[in-house]
Amino acid sequence: MIQLENVTKTYPKAARPSLDSVSVSIDKGDFVFFIGPSGSGKSTIVKLLLHEIAASRGRVVVNGKDVSTLRSWRIPHFRRSIGCVFQDFRLLPTRTAYENVAFALEVIGKTQAVARRVVPEVLELVGLGGKEHRYPHELSGGEQQRVAVARAFVNRPLILLADEPTGNLDPDTSIEIMRLLDRINRTGTTVVMVTHDSNIVNQMRRRVVEIEGGKIVRDQPRGVYG
Amino acid sequence: MRAKYVLSEVMVGLWRNVTMTIAMIITMAVSLTMLGASLVLYHQVGVMKKTFLSNVQVSIFLTTTVTVPEQQELNQKISSDSRVASVQFLDKEASFELFKQEFANDPALVESISKDQVPQSFRLKLKDPNQVSQIKSTYDGLPGIDQVIDQASVLKRVFKVLGALQGLALTLAIAQGVAALLLVANTIQVAAYSKRREVAVMKLVGASNWFIQSPFVLEAMFAGAIGAVLAFGGLIAAKFFLIDGSLSALTTLLGEVKWSTIYFMFPLLLAAGALVSGFTGWVTLRAYIKR
Numbered sequence: 001m002i003q004l005e006n007v008t009k010t011y012p013k014a015a016r017p018s019l020d021s022v023s024v025s026i027d028k029g030d031f032v033f034f035i036g037p038s039g040s041g042k043s044t045i046v047k048l049l050l051h052e053i054a055a056s057r058g059r060v061v062v063n064g065k066d067v068s069t070l071r072s073w074r075i076p077h078f079r080r081s082i083g084c085v086f087q088d089f090r091l092l093p094t095r096t097a098y099e100n101v102a103f104a105l106e107v108i109g110k111t112q113a114v115a116r117r118v119v120p121e122v123l124e125l126v127g128l129g130g131k132e133h134r135y136p137h138e139l140s141g142g143e144q145q146r147v148a149v150a151r152a153f154v155n156r157p158l159i160l161l162a163d164e165p166t167g168n169l170d171p172d173t174s175i176e177i178m179r180l181l182d183r184i185n186r187t188g189t190t191v192v193m194v195t196h197d198s199n200i201v202n203q204m205r206r207r208v209v210e211i212e213g214g215k216i217v218r219d220q221p222r223g224v225y226g
Numbered sequence: 227m228r229a230k231y232v233l234s235e236v237m238v239g240l241w242r243n244v245t246m247t248i249a250m251i252i253t254m255a256v257s258l259t260m261l262g263a264s265l266v267l268y269h270q271v272g273v274m275k276k277t278f279l280s281n282v283q284v285s286i287f288l289t290t291t292v293t294v295p296e297q298q299e300l301n302q303k304i305s306s307d308s309r310v311a312s313v314q315f316l317d318k319e320a321s322f323e324l325f326k327q328e329f330a331n332d333p334a335l336v337e338s339i340s341k342d343q344v345p346q347s348f349r350l351k352l353k354d355p356n357q358v359s360q361i362k363s364t365y366d367g368l369p370g371i372d373q374v375i376d377q378a379s380v381l382k383r384v385f386k387v388l389g390a391l392q393g394l395a396l397t398l399a400i401a402q403g404v405a406a407l408l409l410v411a412n413t414i415q416v417a418a419y420s421k422r423r424e425v426a427v428m429k430l431v432g433a434s435n436w437f438i439q440s441p442f443v444l445e446a447m448f449a450g451a452i453g454a455v456l457a458f459g460g461l462i463a464a465k466f467f468l469i470d471g472s473l474s475a476l477t478t479l480l481g482e483v484k485w486s487t488i489y490f491m492f493p494l495l496l497a498a499g500a501l502v503s504g505f506t507g508w509v510t511l512r513a514y515i516k517r
Binding site: 076107108 | 231423424426427428429430431432433434435437438
């Protein structure tokens, strides 16, 4: 599903590469944690997978497509197969939970009829049934992140990328979000999560890839944090 | 749904920066009016050149002491010249009549000149008005010829002035146009900034580039089109109040400015306004969204 082959990424003007000849392979349906200290290169991986940036060397293959050969006008379509969740939720403050999720459908050309059918379903799935018409500021942090997960998942992507999704949440709420991601993973969606939340990694006992100084220093099938 | 979304975004976008939108429309209108006016002027000068040049005459004045054989020889030479379309000979009588007519408001001068002092002349019309200088060099200095005068050299000076005017109007239009385009670019950037959250989400979930850009581009095109309509109104007002009004004396010089010429400007201005500002908006956004 995802292959990085000897991927090196050096940002312009940077003294050393953020990722240094990294190779990792993720199968369909996997649940993988990328861990490591700040600046280790974890988030660079997310950006590479979304093709927000291009690798300096090496191949990035997502869904069987070599991302580096993707024409720029194909990128939007390519991104529809990847759902994304971030630490800061990235919801639109002037839209309700329902409208935030529906917006993601409408801007890729789905009709309102489709939205009316699919959005309540996915909001129910993330546990926000009955709160469809609340605005983000009327929801707790955990609930906002659920809206973001619903938005990421509403298109049934093959891959869900989560970049420190629990970074702004308290431990209990974080666990709830993790249960949600776990449930999504069980539908067959590959989940890639970047985090430095040791608690969560230790509880989940999933594959752990540790990065330090741009290199993979550990890759364990049922790992713990550090 | 998508069309409705795009259109409502355009209206919201225009209204959100309403002062900027108005500034954009005004500059656009002024520069397009200048452009239209300079195009009309350009067209008129062309028309005028054509009419003047086709009527242009070359006058060959003979010396007062010209002999009859000399005059006959010249007559033969001119009549057989292949470049000459028609020739008219003004003898002493005719020349004096013409002289009296031309200086009718200066009786003292007419009194002081006798019939013999007025030179006889050949009046030539040329097949190709551009051959004036060749004609001049052929006949200048031949025995019996005093001087060869062509109206074209006088007209050329008038055309030079008009050409300078044309250049000035075009330069102003271009300078204004650049200002208008910079305003468009700026307005679009402000609009994109005020919608940066939406744009970020759209990019994230994979909305196509044209879908992200079209509300902004349409916003710019809309402002450009409104500017063009205002500019067209400006041209109509100028035709009505200036060309046909206070400056109507100019029409003898410039020729009549036809309504059809004015109407023809509308599609040009509309295309220039809408397409150029839309294109500018698109280029600006590409740079903005890539970041």
